[in-house]
Amino acid sequence: MAFQDYFPVFNRLSAAQQQRVLSSLTERHVKKGTILHNASTNCAGLLLIRSGQLRAYILSDEGREITIYRLFDRDMCLFSASCIMRSIQFEVTIEAEKDTDLWDIPAQVYQEIMAESAVVANYTNELMASRFSEVMWLMEQVMWKSLDKRVASFLLEESAIEGTRELKITHETIANHLGTHREVITRMLRYFQSEGMVKLSRGMVTLTDEARLKGLQRS
Amino acid sequence: MAFQDYFPVFNRLSAAQQQRVLSSLTERHVKKGTILHNASTNCAGLLLIRSGQLRAYILSDEGREITIYRLFDRDMCLFSASCIMRSIQFEVTIEAEKDTDLWDIPAQVYQEIMAESAVVANYTNELMASRFSEVMWLMEQVMWKSLDKRVASFLLEESAIEGTRELKITHETIANHLGTHREVITRMLRYFQSEGMVKLSRGMVTLTDEARLKGLQRS
Numbered sequence: 420m421a422f423q424d425y426f427p428v429f430n431r432l433s434a435a436q437q438q439r440v441l442s443s444l445t446e447r448h449v450k451k452g453t454i455l456h457n458a459s460t461n462c463a464g465l466l467l468i469r470s471g472q473l474r475a476y477i478l479s480d481e482g483r484e485i486t487i488y489r490l491f492d493r494d495m496c497l498f499s500a501s502c503i504m505r506s507i508q509f510e511v512t513i514e515a516e517k518d519t520d521l522w523d524i525p526a527q528v529y530q531e532i533m534a535e536s537a538v539v540a541n542y543t544n545e546l547m548a549s550r551f552s553e554v555m556w557l558m559e560q561v562m563w564k565s566l567d568k569r570v571a572s573f574l575l576e577e578s579a580i581e582g583t584r585e586l587k588i589t590h591e592t593i594a595n596h597l598g599t600h601r602e603v604i605t606r607m608l609r610y611f612q613s614e615g616m617v618k619l620s621r622g623m624v625t626l627t628d629e630a631r632l633k634g635l636q637r638s
Numbered sequence: 639m640a641f642q643d644y645f646p647v648f649n650r651l652s653a654a655q656q657q658r659v660l661s662s663l664t665e666r667h668v669k670k671g672t673i674l675h676n677a678s679t680n681c682a683g684l685l686l687i688r689s690g691q692l693r694a695y696i697l698s699d700e701g702r703e704i705t706i707y708r709l710f711d712r713d714m715c716l717f718s719a720s721c722i723m724r725s726i727q728f729e730v731t732i733e734a735e736k737d738t739d740l741w742d743i744p745a746q747v748y749q750e751i752m753a754e755s756a757v758v759a760n761y762t763n764e765l766m767a768s769r770f771s772e773v774m775w776l777m778e779q780v781m782w783k784s785l786d787k788r789v790a791s792f793l794l795e796e797s798a799i800e801g802t803r804e805l806k807i808t809h810e811t812i813a814n815h816l817g818t819h820r821e822v823i824t825r826m827l828r829y830f831q832s833e834g835m836v837k838l839s840r841g842m843v844t845l846t847d848e849a850r851l852k853g854l855q856r857s
Contacts, residue, residue, distance in 0.1 A: 477774070477781075479778075483781075485781055504763055504764055506764040506765075506767035506771060507767045508767075508768075508771040508775075509771050509775065533756070534756060535756055536756055537752070537756040537758075537759050540756050541752065543763055544723060544759060545725040546725075547767065548723045548725035548727075549727075550770075551773070552726060552728050554773055554774065555696070555728035555730075556727075556728065557777070558696070558777060559696060561777070562698065562702075562780065563698040563699070563700075
């Protein structure tokens with residue numbers, strides 16, 4: 420599978436535009452934990468994921484984190500190239516959550532094609548609307564949902580992504596996804612354990628009663 | 639001043655597109671308190687504000703509100719026409735916060751022109767990025783800022799919008815802007831009053847020490 424198969428509007432570009440994209444893009448292989456973009460880096464390119472997983476998060480002044488969305492195979496990361504639109508006035512950090520293979524399209528090339536192609540501009544609109552929808556979902560969670568429901572949701576989501584009920588994850592990492600403190604997560608997981616919903620061991624959370632976690636998530 | 643002067647990319651449309659917009663738009667005059675769009679209404683059009691003020695907010699299942707952004711003269715409201723993009727998967731309510739004069743462009747007309755015009759598609763991208771930036775700012779406030787700072791910010795913003803230190807506003811309304819309960823706001827305002835930062839009277843909050851409110855907001 421080549422870049423052309425991963426970029427949905429490729430066939431709707433002109434031959435010249437196709438050539439411009441193909442000749443400028445680079446393939447990158449990044450290790451888990453690599454920071455691909457943050458407030459202090461220059462405008463990176465648009466990142467199209469071949470395989471792997473990225474996480475976008477925001478940081479408080481005190482270094483607390485909250486995950487705002489995640490990107491998987493075939494997803495395109497727009498905000499690593501936030502310079503392509505002057506109205507993007509916020510900073511997210513993009514981190515590889517797994518070893519990831521991706522294509523990097525230079526921001527300037529993408530911006531030039533977007534300026535002349537209604538197809539690419541509308542595709543970009545849809546991308547942004549998807550990310551916006553995820554952030555609005557998160558806003559609703561943060562505003563109206565108690566933390567026990569958010570932790571249950573996170574564990575179930577993580578289990579679905581990894582395809583296992585045995586999650587290799589620290590309490591610190593869960594706290595960084597959910598924008599809270601490690602101590603708060605530890606207390607919550609111990610409560611979940613006392614209720615038989617999870618089993619805790621070093622660096623590991625095992626889901627032992629998914630039905631109840633789902634019930635809690637929905638309640 | 640006519641519609642043409644308020645819609646920034648009007649001159650970059652083709653003559654046929656200009657004609658299509660002008661012949662389909664309607665002028666509306668809505669009273670303060672009018673709900674222009676919510677989850678149960680059909681896709682309204684894109685609203686371009688001639689003069690007035692709109693508020694976009696989300697609602698919890700229990701009826702709690704939080705303001706996600708406000709729109710003023712010359713602003714265009716995109717999410718009243720959320721059907722124009724299938725990736726917009728969230729619902730906001732749009733309410734007139736003041737008597738408002740606006741133009742309403744039918745969603746279908748806008749969508750057709752956006753599909754063929756890179757200029758309009760890129761303009762729409764910038765609009766969405768602006769709203770996205772406001773929501774990200776709000777997310778940071780909600781996640782990392784204590785409520786006293788958010789109340790101070792809100793009072794100062796409101797005072798700047800209204801051009802007066804005497805705000806005709808109820809505690810309930812402030813709670814609905816900030817996504818919290820009236821009782822919480824009442825307690826906070828009484829604390830502000832005891833510290834000499836505001837003076838409370840029936841249906842009114844008067845800012846009596848803006849410098850300290852600004853200091854609190856920044857702290």
